[in-house]
Amino acid sequence: MRVNTALFTFGLLFAATGLSGSASAQPGTPIPCERVPDGTISVDGLRGDWKEVEPLELGGGYAKDGDKSRWQGPPDLLVKLRCAHDGKGTYLLLEVDDDQVVRTPRAGRSEDRAELLFKDERGKLRELQIYPPSAAVRAGQVRWSRPPHAPARLKSTVIRLKHGWAAELWIQGGGVPGYGVGSPVLHTTLRVTDFDSTTFNKPDTVLVTGGETPETLGKIEYDTAKKLYAQFLKDKGLTQRNVLYYEVGNFITGEALEQLVIAGTWIAFIGEDVMKGGAYYAFPVEMAKSQSDMLRFRTVNLDGGTNKSILLVIRQEGTQGLSRDIMLILRFADSGKPELLLAMEVAVRRGQDMVMTNSYKLVPKGKKHELEVAVDKVQGWTKENHRPSGGQGLEGILTPWGKNRRVYTFEADGPREK
DSSP states (O other): OOBOGGGOOOEEEEOOOOOOOOOOOOTTSOEEEEEOOTTSOOOSSOGGGGTTSOOEEEOGGGBOTTTGGGOOOTTTEEEEEEEEEETTEEEEEEEEEESOOOOOTTOOSSSOEEEEEEEOTTSOEEEEEEEOOOSSOOOOEEEESSSSOSOSSEEEEEEEETTEEEEEEEEOTTSSTTOOTTOSEEEOEEEEEEOSOSSOSSOSEEEESSBSSTTTBOEEEEHHHHHHHHHHHHHTTOOGGGEEEEEEEOOSSSSSOEEEEEETTEEEEEETTTSTTOEEEEEEOTTOOSGGGEEEEEEEOOBSSSOOEEEEEEEEEOSTTEEEEEEEEEEEOTTSSEEEEEEEEEEEEETTTEEEEEEEEEEEETTEEEEEEEEEEEESOOTTTOOOOOBTTBBOOOOTTSOOEEEEEEETTEEEEO
């Protein structure tokens, strides 16, 4: 069963892909990541393709407590971090000016290095370690601090500079915990550790861009996702206070992630798979006349595919004290338009004394879910005084004097009743 998508109207906005201006930040604030056209940056150790990307400089202000007095200024240690992204992933360029690079072949804890800290799916801290080359050790190294050591979906090169070293990374979707192309943020902290001697186990300086626990990590913030989110709200006359639901996930066919925003009576999908270069696709839920009519929201994988569907419940107010709640299930179809899979009454009311509700639950079936709907509460309504509604793609409420339970399964081509 499919419902006519004329219930909705649509809007589309394309992203500008030009580079943003220079950025500045303080420790703990988001690191900006600039949009660049696809193919601009190659991870080859040649840094000329980064010249249009503004660096973030990490000096003494980023030193950990207790290390600030030991930082001797830029000749001692100065770090520049550049971040860029395109439709293929995130690129990082780390340049470390260091008058003395301390490095041994064993790549241990008492030598120069940089680490990117992430939180994995179990909530544990993971460290991507970057060890520089030096006069004594010719090859740099990029590895995870614990198995598996070889980073997957991540390309890197580490080079020696006249005064220090540099590392260039390309992170693809899934290359590090919490990252997918189209993500609005990547929670991570950069930590750069500097030793001036192999004699002591304590570093001379440690520079950090955020916290060093899973709960306090800093973050990289992507300009395209941020701008499109703000543009959607502005275009529809909404503010952050109108946002009822927000989630980052895969809602459109493709590898990129999308931002799902439900605000006011609008639903918007924001991401790379909406349109190459980034765009948002927004449509109003025309059954809802005001934001207060938007009641409940959930996302779920119904058919076992890669894309999530959206379940929402809205309220419609009628005359003479009548009102009803309608459950809608929709998804962003491969046709490039949202598709309404199911619309069904789950509550009808007349004043305070006449109420009839249906319960509904999503039951996991492997990677899929089934929808079970059943009669719940009945007060004041009878077969004689209840007039069935529905039609035109809207299923009426289940009643004790009619069919009192339904189970729906979902396939790629839509729902089926068992």
